[in-house]
Amino acid sequence: MNKTPQHRKVYEILRKRISDGVYSEGDLLPSENELSSTYGVTRATIRIALNALLNEGYIKKHHGKGSIVQKNPQGVGILSIAGITSAVGKDNLKTKIIVKPEIRSFEEAFTFQLSQKEIDAGCIYFERLRMVNDEPVFYDITIIPSINLPSFTSIDFENKSLFDILRRRYRIQVRGGEQKISATTADKNIQKYFNVGRNFPILLVNRRFETNRIDFYFYSQVRCNTSDYFLYGTF
Amino acid sequence: MNKTPQHRKVYEILRKRISDGVYSEGDLLPSENELSSTYGVTRATIRIALNALLNEGYIKKHHGKGSIVQKNPQGVGILSIAGITSAVGKDNLKTKIIVKPEIRSFEEAFTFQLSQKEIDAGCIYFERLRMVNDEPVFYDITIIPSINLPSFTSIDFENKSLFDILRRRYRIQVRGGEQKISATTADKNIQKYFNVGRNFPILLVNRRFETNRIDFYFYSQVRCNTSDYFLYGTF
């Protein structure tokens, strides 16, 4: 069985109320004791839920005062754990496949250290152009070691979330990762797809994702046109 | 009194052991029960310490297996809560003041929403060029509302950490913040200080820091030459 924990339920309820504006910016949440009796769980359980909201920036806590609701995360939050689809919202995001998923070997100079197992396995490689409100903003290169992923190359990724597909078809969930961020200029391809000039500044994010499968990582390289959208994160 | 909590002590001990390599990458930490009896606290207390290490990327936890030590955070981690001095290390970092601290009014178009109180107060403004291993890598503009900061403008910032000064002289501690990241090109100033051309891509980070003083924030704008150093973060 896979029962949802109590603290998760409380977290979901509170997060929804914050997103919906039931609790709005600057408001105090009900106290931990109130929440505890409202939802019929102990304060320890409430505190787990509140800590999750704290970590994700929905609230700030003040000793002796309470939990203060923060303004909703805005901007394009791909600095956090969610993928682009989740950050931008499905309705505003369109995806076009530029290079269909194919089996390749890893490049010589890869941004992250690869294990021998990964190098031997080779990878599934594809490129996608992603449009926010019909403007090209992201160019994604995705690289997934081809380990235990049957019929992956035949999946249609048009307008779909990679994270969703991994979770539903292969029960792979992203747990976290690391990223390296730098500034570069647009190469020929990017000039064409973003419709920009040769010296246009591009934000480059190299990411390595960790999953619930131990020793299974995947990689992505995202190029962003940040003239209209910046990357946003809290810390 | 300001007694250090037990979970904090355990956290410090474990973090030091990880940094020192007593526990090295890939190792399993002792189990929660072992740590519990070793340090004479309950498992709940141990879990608070482990959660802190988890949030900061020192360990990953695996249900039924244990807590696995991760490789030490590397790269220039200014995506995290620490300042540049802390991220780069004092010995490798030299700071040159370009514009000495002075009182100004806030600019019209400020990246973050300001309160009326902040606008009325005006700000302390200064610019610093920061060299990593004698190469100019960061250009910092720092903007601090001039509220309750006596004799701030006369402080010498050469080769010093802003965070340290705030903490020691004014007991202001940074609790967190938000940041907006984008790519841009080098303006005249930056071309000169970084010794780069007109179209050189520059990483631009706008940050707002939250402190232990409620309603007191400060701001910084960091430009980075990412040709040799990238920004690094975990999530």
Add this chain to the structure above:
DNA sequence: GTCCATTTGTACGTATGTATC
């Protein structure tokens, strides 16, 4: 400035569920 009720922080103990090996 002091007192007091409220609220979060810390810490104890115990029990059971679930994933890993």
Add this chain to the structure above:
DNA sequence: TGATACATACGTACAAATGGA
């Protein structure tokens, strides 16, 4: 299957910070 380890959840108590009387 069993032993081990982390996840969840219960209950209790006191400390420390906040804010208003």
